Amino acid sequence: MSERKVINKYYPPDYDPAKVAKVKKPIKTGFAALPTVRLMIPFSMKCTKCLEYIARMKKFNARKETTKETYLGAKIYRFYLKCPQCYNEITFKTNPKDGNYLPDKGCIKLYESALEPSVEAQSKVESMDDILERLENEDKEDKNYKEEQKLRAKNSGMLPAPKLKDQEGDLMENMEARLDQQQHEQDVMDQLEEIQERNARVSANTEANVLQQMRSAVKESQIAVGQRDDEIAKLAFQTKSSAETPVSFRPKPFRVNKPSVLGLKKKGSALGVIVKRKA
Incomplete structure (x- = not known):
């Protein structure tokens, strides 16, 4: 690439710049005279010729035209571009009233945001009857609100x-x-x-x-239950002590027979031996 760069140019000795014929650039008129700008599509659109979808924010080289239309002193611009599929001419304009863009020719808008007014709403003009009806509704709402305020103040004592x-x-x-x-x-x-x-x-x-x-x-309830239990226990002990058991059912006393010394001697037990030695 360095060979293509020319820093010094050769001028022959008989070079006369006055003799060089000056070529005038052709004056552009019409569509060619419009300045070219680089922009992005402000809304999703569809080409009316080939039905090609063009996404929002896609970049294009477009021609910018200043129209004669104005809104409150603000100029309205029109942009020209080509469809990437069929090279159909597509135009859209600025809309300073709503701060948006409107399709002009060769395309249709795919959707409308909820914040943007629709075409029907833009074209609709409020008549005198509509204005009177709207004012009457606002007056009724204001009266109802004041009555509610009075009722609230009366009920709360304020x-x-x-x-x-x-x-x-x-x-x-x-x-x-x-x-x-x-x-x-x-x-x-x-x-x-x-x-x-x-x-x-x-x-x-x-x-x-x-x-x-x-x-x-x-x-x-706990005290009452305790007193009742005490009374029941007293009655039970009193009846047990006062009742007399019959004679036939009394147990006989148990008698323990003591072993005799002679018996121990006969058997020859150790106790008998001890008794013999003492005798």
Whole structure:
């Protein structure tokens, strides 16, 4: 590659740069005059000619055109590219209203995000009847919300929150009203905490009373069972001692016969020998 690099060029002695004919570059017009940009497809699309699917974020060399359309002073651009399968011309435009892109020619969009408004929603214009109906529904919802707030305040025994004045009024009065509202919210929170603590104490006392009653009932039942057992034992011992057994069933006394000295002498036992020696 180093041989191809030319640092110095040879100029002959009779070289006259004024005599060299200058070739003008042809002026590009129309589609060829559009600048080429490198971009990625902003949405998944399908070619209408060959039904080729083109994935989102695929890179293309496209031509950029500034259209005459504007939205609130923002220019709308159109991009031209070729289908990679059939070389059909595909165009899409910017949509500054929704911050997105819209297909223009030669392609269709495969899906619509839930955050993007649909084509029907974009084309639909709200009529006067729709506006009146929407305002009536909002008014009804506001009234229902205020009634619910009043019912909650009445049931809980709390005062309703102070109302704020219009923004066109005095700023100091609005500030005081906001401070009063904050103070009211703080009082409401304190009341709620006090109610919760009271409910907790009541529940704890009821549980303690129930446990105490159960313990006393168990203790009383144990004492009653012990007394009954003592009475049964006393009655049993009294009947056993007072009852007299009949004579025929009394056992006879056991008599032990002592061995005689003569008998021991006859047998010649050791005891007989000892008795003979003593005699």
